[in-house]
Amino acid sequence: MEGNTSFSLLELFKLGRFFMWPLLVFSVTALAIIIDRALYLVRHRLRIGDLASKVLDCIRGGDIKKAAGFLEPLTERSLAARVLLTLVNHANLNEDRLEKAVETETLGCIHSLESGFNFLTAIGSLAPLTGFLGTVSGMIGAFRSIAQATEVNAQIVANGIYEALITTVFGLIIAIIAMSAHYILSSFVDRFAVQAEHACSELITASAAAITPLAAEKRPNGAAVDAASPAAVPARKKASC
Numbered sequence: 001m002e003g004n005t006s007f008s009l010l011e012l013f014k015l016g017r018f019f020m021w022p023l024l025v026f027s028v029t030a031l032a033i034i035i036d037r038a039l040y041l042v043r044h045r046l047r048i049g050d051l052a053s054k055v056l057d058c059i060r061g062g063d064i065k066k067a068a069g070f071l072e073p074l075t076e077r078s079l080a081a082r083v084l085l086t087l088v089n090h091a092n093l094n095e096d097r098l099e100k101a102v103e104t105e106t107l108g109c110i111h112s113l114e115s116g117f118n119f120l121t122a123i124g125s126l127a128p129l130t131g132f133l134g135t136v137s138g139m140i141g142a143f144r145s146i147a148q149a150t151e152v153n154a155q156i157v158a159n160g161i162y163e164a165l166i167t168t169v170f171g172l173i174i175a176i177i178a179m180s181a182h183y184i185l186s187s188f189v190d191r192f193a194v195q196a197e198h199a200c201s202e203l204i205t206a207s208a209a210a211i212t213p214l215a216a217e218k219r220p221n222g223a224a225v226d227a228a229s230p231a232a233v234p235a236r237k238k239a240s241c
Contacts (some may be wrong), residue, residue: 012166019134019167024176026127028176033116037185041113046192048080054198055084059206064091079109083196084203091207098207102200106193113189117182124179131171138164 013020051071058067067088074081086105090098142161 012196015163015166016135017138017163019130019137020170022130023127023134023167023170026123026130026178026234027170029179030120030123030127031172033119034177034181034185037113037116037181041185041188043077044113045078045156046080046084046113046195046200048187048192048195051078051080052203055088056203056206059091061201062210064088065080077092079113079192080196082109082201087200087203087207094209095204098204099200101154106196106200109196110189110193113192114186117186120178120182120185126181127174127178128168128171131168134167134171135164138167155162176207 013024051074054070055067058064058070070086071081071085071088075085083102083106087098087102090101093101139161142157144162146157
């Protein structure tokens with residue numbers, strides 16, 4: 001090691017000894033999760049504003065089938081389309097049940113987006129701890145070398161501490177990358193959740209306003225009344241009397 005001012009990654013890996021292996025596993029796992037989640041977010045478009053505005057126009061125009069036909073081809077590549085299609089397909093339900101259906105679908109989409117995030121959090125916690133453990137183990141070896149040496153000099157102490165701290169450095173680097181990626185990816189998911197909540201709230205209100213007049217027109221003739229509607233139950237009881 002004398003005279004060397006820099007080391008390759010392989011040389012540093014050898015200096016870190018046994019504890020570099022779990023750190024290597026952590027780094028590969030974190031990188032794989034980050035790439036997978038980033039590609040998933042890119043592939044499944046999360047922008048919901050444009051889709052929601054088109055669906056809103058269809059709902060206000062009283063053409064629910066047109067909105068469903070517009071959204072169905074987009075569900076493979078757009079989670080936002082899945083949420084909106086659920087809303088459109090259940091538009092005949094009362095407001096509470098419609099909100100529940102949309103909430104369930106939204107939570108399912110968010111869960112699929114956050115798949116693997118727990119592993120990033122775990123790696124962010126375990127990597128520095130593993131690095132510290134490697135450092136402690138290296139320090140024990142360094143002090144043992146000092147105890148066994150007949151003559152103690154600065155080089156023996158410095159080299160032992162230097163090698164011991166390598167695992168801490170790698171552990172901290174892995175943790176920083178994993179946690180930074182977790183926060184960045186989570187910000188996209190959180191933004192999608194907020195946008196979906198606002199868009200669906202507006203669409204549910206518009207859907208209720210568009211469907212209620214139609215139900216009111218059909219109710220006197222006894223046709224097309226939603227069985228799940230609270231208003232339908234008293235009307236049927238009265239008629240049976």
